[in-house]
Amino acid sequence: MTAIPTQGARMYQVQQLKIRLPADIKTFIELQADKNGSSLNSEVICALRERMERTTPARQSHSSCQRTAEQAFP
Template identity: 60%
Template sequence: MSEMKQLPIRFPADVKAWLSEQARLNGSSQNSEVIRAVRERMERQEAATA
């Protein structure tokens, strides 16, 4: 991960609330939780096509 790109994103209120709670429970940032969720989805997709 040598380069980071910013992405402005809007979430529905329920998703934002869930994201905030997950970050609190995991002691991480909301940004980290978004990255974690996207990476998990990427891994599932890659596994399904392998």
């Protein structure tokens, strides 16, 4: 686990996770990353955070995902 500085000098813990994706999902994430000028990693994080927010109503929005889900995945 690695501590990563974020905006406002906050720190959060990062863990690496290797996953296998179906080719169509990987292609979709690559296209979205290219369209949004972001990395594959940030697209996956944004999608997962959006899912967390939809399934946990009391959860606050996280600043690492600047755009809304509609912008990331129209």
